[in-house]
Amino acid sequence: MAAAMVEMDGSIMEGGGQILRVSAALSCINGASIRINKIRAGRGTPGLRSVGLLLQVSLPCALYADGPSELCLKGGTNADMAPQIDYTIKVFKPIVEKFGVHFNCDLRMRGYYPKGGGEVVAKVSPVSELSPVNMTERGTISKIYGRSFVAGVLPYKLAKDMATTATRVIRREIKDLYINIQTLQEKDMACGSGNGIIIIAESSTGCIFAGSALGKKGVYPDKVGFEAAEMLLRNIRHNGCVDEFLQDQLILFMALANGISRIRTGPVTLHTKTAIHVAEQLTQAKFTVTKADDENASNDTYIIECQGVGVTNPHF
Structure with missing residues (x-):
């Protein structure tokens, strides 16, 4: 049945x-x-x-x-x-x-x-x-890295500006870690135009967190970087995994x-x-x-x- x-x-x-x-x-x-x-x-x-x-x-x-x-x-x-x-x-x-x-x-x-x-x-x-x-064990944040990108007709400077702002915002709370955000201009591997950033934090116990944002027409790159950094910080403040x-x-x-x-x-x-x-x-x-x-x-x-x-x- x-x-x-x-x-x-x-x-x-x-x-x-x-x-x-x-x-x-x-x-x-x-x-x-x-x-x-x-x-x-x-x-x-x-x-x-x-x-x-x-x-x-x-x-x-x-x-x-x-x-x-x-x-x-x-x-x-x-x-x-x-x-x-x-x-x-x-x-x-x-x-x-x-x-x-x-x-x-x-x-x-x-x-x-x-x-x-x-x-x-x-x-x-x-x-x-x-x-x-x-x-259930978060440990301590041990690594922060990311990727800030532009594709298509958008200028490379946008990627640099997003990364610079994101790094500055994170440093206000996490001062003792090297923050490695790569900046890239994508050509062959991209269809269309776009820009964005993703920042990842890893903990000593293997937990992984991220903050990300995408650019939009009329939105300044520093705002995009700020949003991604704040999202990441919000997600590690609560001490979850x-x-x-x-x-x-x-x-x-x-x-x-x-x-x-x-x-x-x-x-x-x-x-x-x-x-x-x-x-x-x-x-x-x-x-x-x-x-x-x-x-x-x-x-x-x-x-x-x-x-x-x-x-x-x-x-x-």
């Missing part, structure tokens, strides 16, 4: 593509039938849009395939309202590998708004099952893993609450969110804990 179809309301909570991404991936993995109504109803332009987020849907599915998968994803690689591809490679990838995930990401062409035209090839190895993670953008991306892996995962984080975002809601609707995973009460915790430090369901790959 076929399982009853699960109806999902695409307008609840965050009301964006998060509901679709988590639902579609879990439906593919556990074979549940779902119907999602009012997709991205909470957005100014409802319906399906951002190509850059496809990896968030396809990667979990490929983990439970009967062999290696190769995914060719085309569209914007550095666009607003989606993780920059640099974030996926430098932050998401090394952290999700703690669950036992292994994939390579080959960036063949960068694509900028509104042209798109970027291309990323991801090669994913299947798993027998995912391991739980315990990320993941930043606000990685938080929700790990929920799916916590739900699928075999055992209890614990992640220390800053304020729990609406994206994360949405991902937890969907994961609990479509699996037997159980999440709890509690305030951290140790001596290093601030008022907005939390522990997200999950009893994962231990999904196994039937092909192993």
Whole structure:
């Protein structure tokens, strides 16, 4: 007898593509039938849009395939309202590998708004099952580096100005570390014109955080650099182990893993609450969110804990 179809309301909570991404991936993995109504109803332009987020849907599915998968994803690689591809490679990838995930990401062409035209090839190895993670010790910030870029017709000076401002802002709070932000003018590897910056901080225990911003017409480069630096600092002030953008991306892996995962984080975002809601609707995973009460915790430090369901790959 076929399982009853699960109806999902695409307008609840965050009301964006998060509901679709988590639902579609879990439906593919556990074979549940779902119907999602009012997709991205909470957005100014409802319906399906951002190509850059496809990896968030396809990667979990490929983990439970009967062999290696190769995914060719085309569209914007550095666009607003989606993780920059640099974030996926430098932050998401090394952290999700703690669950036992292994994939390579080959960036063949960068694509900028509104042209798109970027291309990323991801090669994913299947798993027998995912391991739980315990990320509760932040340690000290040990490394800060980044990438400030211009592409197309934009002048190289923009990259230098973004990097200079970002470095100055970070130095106000973190004085004893060398900050290595590369400045680049992209030519052959870019489709269209664009500029932006991503700054990454690593901790002594292997935690990784990022702040990023993209340039827009009429926005001064020092404002772009300032925004990225402030975003990074905001995400390391709360003494958590993941930043606000990685938080929700790990929920799916916590739900699928075999055992209890614990992640220390800053304020729990609406994206994360949405991902937890969907994961609990479509699996037997159980999440709890509690305030951290140790001596290093601030008022907005939390522990997200999950009893994962231990999904196994039937092909192993």
